[in-house]
Amino acid sequence: MSIKGTENPDTWEAIYQTNDAGWDIKKPAPPFEELLERQPDWLTSGELINLGCGRGHDAAFFARNEFNVTAVDFAPTAIAGVQEYSESLTNLNPLLGDILQLPSHLNDSFDYVLEHTCFCAIPTTKRQDYVTAAFNLLKPEGILFGLFYRFDPADDKGPPFAISEEELRQLFEPKFDIFLWETPKNSHGRRKNRERLIAMRAKK
Secondary structure, three states: OOOOOOOOHHHHHHHHHOOOOOOOOOOOOHHHHHHHHHOOOOOOOOEEEEEOOOOOHHHHHHHHOOOEEEEEEOOHHHHHHHHHHHOOOOOEEEEEOOHHHOOHHHOOOEEEEEEEOOHHHOOHHHHHHHHHHHHHHEEEEEEEEEEEEOOOOOOOOOOOOOOOHHHHHHHHOOOEEEEEEEOOOOOOHHHOOOEEEEEEEEOO
16 A cells, blocks of 8 residues: 655544554564564563554553553554553553654663564655664663564555665664564565564664
8 A cells, every 4th residue: 555645644643543554453463472482582571662553452462571661653543542452551651752753851761662564654765764763762782673564676656665685784784783684484464575573782
């Protein structure tokens, strides 16, 4: 689905209000569930911020697994979905806001930044702003991890905007050390082979 006006919250709000958010799989991403089952030594409970959280399925999943989660989106209807989860999860904090313009008091506050189909929705001219925002939110040696979409031949249509491995590394490696790069075997639906599970540590 090609969407116009991607920098305008009203664009995304209209999609949520019409229940036409095709990226919303209505459950946590299976690769995240499998990742926690592995119990990697770099992923333990801590302060986590979920950028572009949508209705909060992933955010709620990590909150249930003992992370203190701040879930950010700039579409009010999406945040209303997070608020429904937060009624039973006191460690889940919904936040209505633009991920590229968050309050400075949040900087250096988080052990983890969680990504899932957010980076691919940002106009390509704003990708460096995403890298900077994620880096600033993290504590020293904090970790940005998640599912980066979409790794297939680039075209001019989007979002979701395609990216290559080379392009992603060029963007992130000045500020991050990438230590995990996998193609999930249990990606949802059409995302199979088009997303990568990536984790990287901030160079602070």
